[in-house]
Amino acid sequence: MSKRYALALAAALAVLVASRAVGATTWQSLAGAQSFDEAIQVEAFLPNELWVHVGDSITWTFPADEVHTVTFLKPGQVRPSNGAGCPGTTPDQSNFDGSACVNSGSLLEGRTYTVNFPTGGNFKVVCLVHANMTGAIHVLEQSEALPYQQTFYDDQAYTQRAGLLKDGAIQLGLLRARAQQNPGYQVNAGSGEIVATGGGSHTVSVYRFTPESIVVNVGDTVEWTNLDPVTAHTVTFGTEPSGPLQPPSAGVTADSDGARHAMFASPTDSLHSGFLVAAPQDRIGLAQANLAVARFRVTFTTPGTFDYICALHDEVGMTGQVIVHQARR
Numbered sequence: 001m002s003k004r005y006a007l008a009l010a011a012a013l014a015v016l017v018a019s020r021a022v023g024a025t026t027w028q029s030l031a032g033a034q035s036f037d038e039a040i041q042v043e044a045f046l047p048n049e050l051w052v053h054v055g056d057s058i059t060w061t062f063p064a065d066e067v068h069t070v071t072f073l074k075p076g077q078v079r080p081s082n083g084a085g086c087p088g089t090t091p092d093q094s095n096f097d098g099s100a101c102v103n104s105g106s107l108l109e110g111r112t113y114t115v116n117f118p119t120g121g122n123f124k125v126v127c128l129v130h131a132n133m134t135g136a137i138h139v140l141e142q143s144e145a146l147p148y149q150q151t152f153y154d155d156q157a158y159t160q161r162a163g164l165l166k167d168g169a170i171q172l173g174l175l176r177a178r179a180q181q182n183p184g185y186q187v188n189a190g191s192g193e194i195v196a197t198g199g200g201s202h203t204v205s206v207y208r209f210t211p212e213s214i215v216v217n218v219g220d221t222v223e224w225t226n227l228d229p230v231t232a233h234t235v236t237f238g239t240e241p242s243g244p245l246q247p248p249s250a251g252v253t254a255d256s257d258g259a260r261h262a263m264f265a266s267p268t269d270s271l272h273s274g275f276l277v278a279a280p281q282d283r284i285g286l287a288q289a290n291l292a293v294a295r296f297r298v299t300f301t302t303p304g305t306f307d308y309i310c311a312l313h314d315e316v317g318m319t320g321q322v323i324v325h326q327a328r329r
Ligand SMILES: [Cu+2]
Pocket: 190, 207, 232, 233, 234, 310, 311, 312, 313, 314, 318
């Protein structure tokens, strides 16, 4: 049985099982996707624009090891942090009509979350973890014709996922090639891109340090730069901070160009960069964002092998190593 046929069959069975009213349909979408090695994470609803009828539902399936949320805020509601929810979470099979927010909470591979739409309207769906993972749900009256069937959305999800994964793979390949051609003191701490659709935006991110291992001498300074337009990463040696991950550890200073900087002496010590992340996109009519802190420098003062992780993404393999040799006389 082809995968597409299986998906269509599963969708058809879901309709039969889940129908709550005569003619009500449960539509299918994805929240996230990833490459086999988990290095490329698609932060997107696939597809991110659906037209459904009043009384219909949409089930989002979470196939990735990076967390996402399916969240419908009230119109104009200030975007909360992921931990705060909208506030909190709402149960599977919640209704959304625009009067109260709906939030799945952070979900991982293997989970699903269904939202019912009892009234008409045009609604924005967002992921509270990934700012540029957004979409639109158009809830039309029963008397209106819907433009697409589930098979169209399945094809669209497949095509968009393939395109985003390909973009991420090209970025990772270019970064690895550049690191091989110009071995120096630079480490790339992630990259990515945001893609607009008619319904919102998709993000694809590379969750890898390139090069993953770098060799330097005592006294050298290694510089990490996060090139992702929206996703934060950290450079964390030793024990992860027990509290919030946004601030750097004590002793991290700012260079005159704004980059964070630390001296580091022992492979058994701990050191945390804090969030390295691009500035949020500016919007006309609002105060401009401060400059980003997307760069971290560490000067190594003793030889040794220094292993580190991204404290946000080590579970999908975002780890690295600095090997520090005694300088030659
Ligand atoms: Cu990361």
